[in-house]
Amino acid sequence: MFGSSKMKSDSQSLSNGAPKPSVLFKTAVRIRSKAHSNATEGVPWIWVCAGALVTILLLIAGMFGIIIAQGISALWPKSVIQLQHDSQTVVGMSMRTEDSENTETGQPESKVLVYQANRDFGMNEFAFVPAAKIGTSDKPAQIWFAERAEWGPFIGRIVSPESAGAADLNAGQVKDLIGSAAVRYKEIKALEKGPLADLNTDIEELRLKKRATERHLELGELSAAEASAKISAIENQLSDLQTKHASVSEKVQTLRAADEAVKATLIAPNGQTKTLPASQLLNAYLPNQLSVPEKIGIFMSRLWSFVSDEPREANTEGGVFPALFGTVAMTLFMTMAVLPVGVMSAVYMREIAQQGTLVSLLRIAVNNLAGVPSIVYGIFGVGFFCYTVGVSVDQLFFQDKLPNPTFGTGGILWASLTLSLLTVPVVIVSTEEALSAVPRSLREASYGCGATRMQTLWNIVLPKAVPGVMTGLILAMARAVGEVAPLLMTGVVKLAPALPVDGHFPFFHLERSFMHLGFHIYDLGFQSRSTELSRPMVFASTSLLVGVVLLLNFVAIKIRSQLRKRFEGRGAF
Amino acid sequence: MLNPNDLPAPFSHPEILTGPAQISIQNFNLWYGKAQALHNINLPVLQHAITSFIGPSGCGKSTLLRSINRLNDLIDNISVTGDIKIGERSVYERHLDVTSLRKRIGMVFQKSNPFPMSIYENVCYPLRISGISQRNILDEAVETSLRSAALWDEVKDRLKRSALDLSGGQQQRLCIARAIAGNPEVLLMDEPCSALDPISTAKIEELIAEMRGRFTVVIVTHSMSQASRVSDQTAFFYLGRLIEAGPTKRLFESPHTKATQDYISGRFG
Numbered sequence: 001m002f003g004s005s006k007m008k009s010d011s012q013s014l015s016n017g018a019p020k021p022s023v024l025f026k027t028a029v030r031i032r033s034k035a036h037s038n039a040t041e042g043v044p045w046i047w048v049c050a051g052a053l054v055t056i057l058l059l060i061a062g063m064f065g066i067i068i069a070q071g072i073s074a075l076w077p078k079s080v081i082q083l084q085h086d087s088q089t090v091v092g093m094s095m096r097t098e099d100s101e102n103t104e105t106g107q108p109e110s111k112v113l114v115y116q117a118n119r120d121f122g123m124n125e126f127a128f129v130p131a132a133k134i135g136t137s138d139k140p141a142q143i144w145f146a147e148r149a150e151w152g153p154f155i156g157r158i159v160s161p162e163s164a165g166a167a168d169l170n171a172g173q174v175k176d177l178i179g180s181a182a183v184r185y186k187e188i189k190a191l192e193k194g195p196l197a198d199l200n201t202d203i204e205e206l207r208l209k210k211r212a213t214e215r216h217l218e219l220g221e222l223s224a225a226e227a228s229a230k231i232s233a234i235e236n237q238l239s240d241l242q243t244k245h246a247s248v249s250e251k252v253q254t255l256r257a258a259d260e261a262v263k264a265t266l267i268a269p270n271g272q273t274k275t276l277p278a279s280q281l282l283n284a285y286l287p288n289q290l291s292v293p294e295k296i297g298i299f300m301s302r303l304w305s306f307v308s309d310e311p312r313e314a315n316t317e318g319g320v321f322p323a324l325f326g327t328v329a330m331t332l333f334m335t336m337a338v339l340p341v342g343v344m345s346a347v348y349m350r351e352i353a354q355q356g357t358l359v360s361l362l363r364i365a366v367n368n369l370a371g372v373p374s375i376v377y378g379i380f381g382v383g384f385f386c387y388t389v390g391v392s393v394d395q396l397f398f399q400d401k402l403p404n405p406t407f408g409t410g411g412i413l414w415a416s417l418t419l420s421l422l423t424v425p426v427v428i429v430s431t432e433e434a435l436s437a438v439p440r441s442l443r444e445a446s447y448g449c450g451a452t453r454m455q456t457l458w459n460i461v462l463p464k465a466v467p468g469v470m471t472g473l474i475l476a477m478a479r480a481v482g483e484v485a486p487l488l489m490t491g492v493v494k495l496a497p498a499l500p501v502d503g504h505f506p507f508f509h510l511e512r513s514f515m516h517l518g519f520h521i522y523d524l525g526f527q528s529r530s531t532e533l534s535r536p537m538v539f540a541s542t543s544l545l546v547g548v549v550l551l552l553n554f555v556a557i558k559i560r561s562q563l564r565k566r567f568e569g570r571g572a573f
Numbered sequence: 574m575l576n577p578n579d580l581p582a583p584f585s586h587p588e589i590l591t592g593p594a595q596i597s598i599q600n601f602n603l604w605y606g607k608a609q610a611l612h613n614i615n616l617p618v619l620q621h622a623i624t625s626f627i628g629p630s631g632c633g634k635s636t637l638l639r640s641i642n643r644l645n646d647l648i649d650n651i652s653v654t655g656d657i658k659i660g661e662r663s664v665y666e667r668h669l670d671v672t673s674l675r676k677r678i679g680m681v682f683q684k685s686n687p688f689p690m691s692i693y694e695n696v697c698y699p700l701r702i703s704g705i706s707q708r709n710i711l712d713e714a715v716e717t718s719l720r721s722a723a724l725w726d727e728v729k730d731r732l733k734r735s736a737l738d739l740s741g742g743q744q745q746r747l748c749i750a751r752a753i754a755g756n757p758e759v760l761l762m763d764e765p766c767s768a769l770d771p772i773s774t775a776k777i778e779e780l781i782a783e784m785r786g787r788f789t790v791v792i793v794t795h796s797m798s799q800a801s802r803v804s805d806q807t808a809f810f811y812l813g814r815l816i817e818a819g820p821t822k823r824l825f826e827s828p829h830t831k832a833t834q835d836y837i838s839g840r841f842g
């Protein structure tokens with residue numbers, strides 16, 4: 001798999017750098033047998049323990065280092081090289097050099113992997129060039145790198161369609177072309193996402209209303225006259241809306257036609273040309289003419305569009321905003337579900353229930369729940385939440401939409417609940433620990449003042465336990481963000497049509513399926529057309545996932561230390 | 574050392590009651606599981622006076638003190654016989670509301686245990702749990718209690734700050750303020766000065782002396798000099814039994830039993 005060769009070499013260098021454990025062990029034994037009461041007793045053990053810690057730290061740092069470095073290089077604007085070999089010319093970005101054996105001669109040789117892009121110009125996206133055969137290598141200045149809405153990036157020349165083959169467009173002209181296209185695109189999107197989407201929702205609502213009326217008629221809850229009056233009223237509204245819808249769509253059509261009239265012509269290094277609407281070009285730059293600040297600027301803007309844009313081209317390009325949003329939303333919903341349930345169960349077990357065999361057994365059971373493989377929770381989630389609870393909910397409240405399921409299939413609510421089942425043991429265990437760590441003297445002080453058990457629990461014990469509960473919550477969140485397996489079954493999708501939270505009433509659409517960074521990574525890395533092609537996105541998404549986990553933890557830890565300060569003095573109330 | 578069989582019969586000096594008794598402990602026995610910790614204690618506690626419990630470690634002073642406000646209820650496997658009365662009412666009455674009993678009794682512990690809240694909230698906690706939330710009442714109670722605990726001048730500018738920022742001695746005085754904030758009839762103190770420096774101890778002894786006439790105070794102490802300085806009456810316990818009780822002066826100057834004499838002269842304990 002990708003990156004594995006590098007990982008291996010890292011771990012090798014690690015084990016070479018540190019002394020072998022067996023050597024340390026022997027030293028330890030020798031010293032121990034020499035002098036029992038010596039002041040140096042145990043020193044080798046300290047070294048062994050420290051060595052173990054350092055090894056772990058280096059491995060973790062190495063892992064993060066590799067992921068983040070690869071993630072950054074995926075977004076960094078690389079220069080384009082032109083290689084000459086065997087009278088062939090290869091133009092593209094040098095990705096890496098691979099050592100392999102020549103299939104014919106069996107001799108070792110190294111090959112340069114060049115990313116040529118231009119999938120629709122009759123070119124291979126990747127070319128392997130034997131390093132030994134490279135004649136000349138240079139960096140042509142007048143070569144563009146452009147990201148496109150379809151067919152992936154383009155590397156080559158950009159000319160105006162009228163004077164095809166004549167002088168290239170200069171940088172300013174290309175910028176204008178793309179800038180004005182972006183303005184038109186925004187206008188179209190605003191119409192589509194605003195009025196058009198609203199109209200669609202309203203039409204769908206009316207359609208459901210009509211169906212409900214028909215159903216009431218069938219059931220005899222409405223008389224024929226009432227029903228037909230109602231239906232005709234609905235139909236009037238409906239046709240009204242449909243007229244509006246048609247006029248807005250027409251507007252969109254006109255705008256689109258106008259947009260497509262502005263064209264640009266691309267000329268690939270192999271001479272093929274293609275003329276396409278300028279709005280297909282999302283951004284373009286001359287990679288070999290960039291200064292470092294310009295590169296940083298491009299990096300930042302790509303980073304921004306990576307986190308804020310929707311994916312394109314089967315997720316291998318564009319951004320990951322829906323996945324990022326889904327991950328965070330799912331984790332927050334999970335937290336909201338797991339916190340009250342976990343804390344209340346722990347309070348019951350520790351503070352209210354008679355301590356005895358039954359409670360001990362329960363405690364062991366809860367502890368063991370934490371070790372159940374997550375896929376088991378996934379199976380349970382789909383069987384119980386989606387197909388039992390969800391289907392019943394549909395039959396009770398969403399009859400008009402049937403046979404299309406609403407809650408009777410995977411969705412962010414069921415995924416969050418499944419994950420909260422998965423993480424509730426962690427919350428229970430740490431809450432119990434926190435509760436039992438509340439000093440007896442505090443409880444006695446409260447009881448001594450005449451407080452009831454509930455008052456003591458609420459005013460003294462629980463507030464004191466909050467930092468401990470937060471620790472459990474942090475662990476739960478960290479675990480939940482990283483879980484993918486149970487999500488596969490309970491509502492995660494490769495490409496979700498809409499976010500689970502939006503501006504349409506009731507704003508939180510918990511029945512919707514959603515995208516998730518963890519699944520996104522898995523899907524890109526193992527299920528996409530070409531792993532080579534999706535590799536940069538995999539690393540960038542992984543870095544982002546790591547970032548999300550760290551950020552969520554950071555926020556939770558900040559809150560916790562704030563609370564700690566409050567309960568351990570220092571600071572005002 | 575004496576063994577239980579050689580213990581003399583409990584002796585109460587006749588002058589022990591010069592007024593009405595606030596607390597009367599009658600034939601009181603207490604068991605932790607199977608182990609008996611208190612044996613047939615009979616002791617009246619004089620109203621609005623200061624009574625000290627003395628005796629070697631493990632003799633049951635704290636146990637008896639905690640029986641008065643039924644704080645021992647929190648421990649599993651406790652059983653008692655006999656009775657403790659506060660005024661006319663039995664503490665161990667069947668349908669007694671323990672929380673309202675405890676509201677009439679303030680308690681100060683050996684280790685100061687302020688709540689992790691502001692100084693202000695600590696002091697008014699007994700009022701808050703009784704459902705009092707009017708600002709003026711709380712403000713007044715906080716000020717009076719803190720003044721009585723000789724802490725007001727030190728903390729009046731930082732009432733909203735955490736109580737945990739106070740020094741050990743200040744924390745203990747805060748706990749005293751908290752114990753008297755609910756205006757109890759009885760104040761129980763279990764070695765309130767044992768973790769404090771001499772200056773804080775002197776301050777707290779002064780406070781206790783000032784409480785004479787306002788509260789009925791029972792104080793457990795290991796310091797003979799403290800008992801003789803602050804208390805009006807003294808009760809000496811040994812091996813879970815009451816050995817001798819009487820006016821402090823009498824008990825210290827002419828103890829009736831040999832065991833008492835040995836203990837106060839420091840020959841054992």
Ligand SMILES: Nc1ncnc2c1ncn2[C@@H]1O[C@H](COP(=O)(O)OP(=O)(O)OP(=O)(O)O)[C@@H](O)[C@H]1O
Pocket residue numbers: 605610629630631632633634635636637648
């Ligand atoms: N929770 C408990 N469970 C069982 N036995 C206990 C418990 N608390 C106290 N005891 C026992 O009861 C006896 C009296 O204890 P108590 O704490 O009342 O002594 P004390 O006179 O307060 O001693 P000290 O001066 O050291 O505080 C001791 O023998 C002790 O071991």
Ligand SMILES: [Mg+2]
Pocket residue numbers: 634635636763
């Ligand atoms: Mg004690």
